Amino acid sequence: MRKTPFVVMNGQVMDQSEALVPINDRSFLFGDSLYEVIATRKGQPFFTDDHLARLRATAEGVHMSLPWDDSWFKQQIRMGLDQLPLDEVYVRMIVSRGSGDYNIDIDSTATEPLAVFIFKPLPVIAERFETEGYILSVSETRRNHPRSLNPAFKTGNYLNNILCLYEAKAKGADDALILDLDGHVTEATTSNLFMVKNNVVWTAPLEVGILDGITRRYMLDQARALGLETRVEPFDLEAIRQADEVFVSSTIKGANPVCRIDDQEYPTGYGPITRQLDDAYWQYVDQHLDQY
Template identity: 40%
Template structure:
């Protein structure tokens, strides 16, 4: 089931001009949110990141967070009951001609897309198989991965190349050979009982689920640290997982030739349960 809201018009399908800069150049920003018990989880945090991404692109977002939230709720109300993937896109808009420099009269457009997802989130027992990508992560000095833009070719190519090699996803390294993240998810490993994840300085998108998990491990008193990781560090991990807004947690079974001892591991399972508890409380409080 698919439903769109383009500039306030709700419709099963939406069309946008071929002159739109989001279409022509990936000149757009977006956020992906999932509902839990029908409630968008961490919507304010996603909207804050949307504005930060837009500011990085020198792009204005003329709508208030309250208006965007109302449009999300109005779109959900028009959809059948269930759980949904929500994609919020702000494109810089369409020009009257094709050219890299936006025209002064270009007006942003707001698109909200709903797609039905499984009614209950489940933790995969099978896990996922990853490879270390040969393709390097986009440099923070070129196009900072911390900005969630419509330009996703770096991730797409890494994912295609991983799947051509028989894997399901890829971990990308930066120019220094440090692990950044997977193509759409943040990485976590457990070594010697310590939960570890790469710091934002290596060039990652600071995930909303990542931030939630960092708070959870603090609240639980679990040993943890944000630390630079290299491919060699993965061989000593007892378990590992990815985090993202839709997947939530995805256990990792294998990275290249390294098979993780536990999938899903006990720490992954504990964090899964705690994450669902946080989401349940947020839904009840909404």
């Protein structure tokens, strides 16, 4: 098996150390890039079409035209997966706008976009995050306003999230709970956020400024399939303080419980609804693994 992480770039599989990006690449200079993270189960990716659709939506949002069709992306992913025969693999695909002059003007880009695919075993989530849960802290730094850099765009520019995470960790938390400029709960730094109150499953709407998380979408579907009421409406810190359960969601985690937000404690480990949703979600994933 190949040493990991390794990379697929320009149609070739190579070691990470061989995958060189030019110094005038716009991803390096300006964070002018897009990315997606895909995971596998039983060696097969899942929800690839959703990730590619979101990649295209981000590209459109930042006025980048992608010269590849979906089958090309899938071929590159498959090329890497064939070198890493594990059940659970992490695939990060990054598209830089390209390289050019040291000038932010998009028109100064001199090359086609560059696509890079990084492969490694899926990181194992620390047991504590499942048996106890995440400790979140509300960051002073607010989520980018959708009319500034829309958090729905999954770009390589993560400084907003990096600053929030830095603050949370400085306070001894695992992750940040990020508010919008009006004090509505948005999300965590690399996951969406849900609360459960009286069996109603709540999550913030896209308008407050969040990533349109693919796990979030399927969690909402599962909640509805289980007959639970869902609300995709803004809510504030006061509301989440009174929640029965809080959880975070992402491709890598599925749903993981939150056991504390600053001084507010929640039950340790998976609450009953979070447990039910996480089980239903993974069952759905296993029934919908991609075949390519």
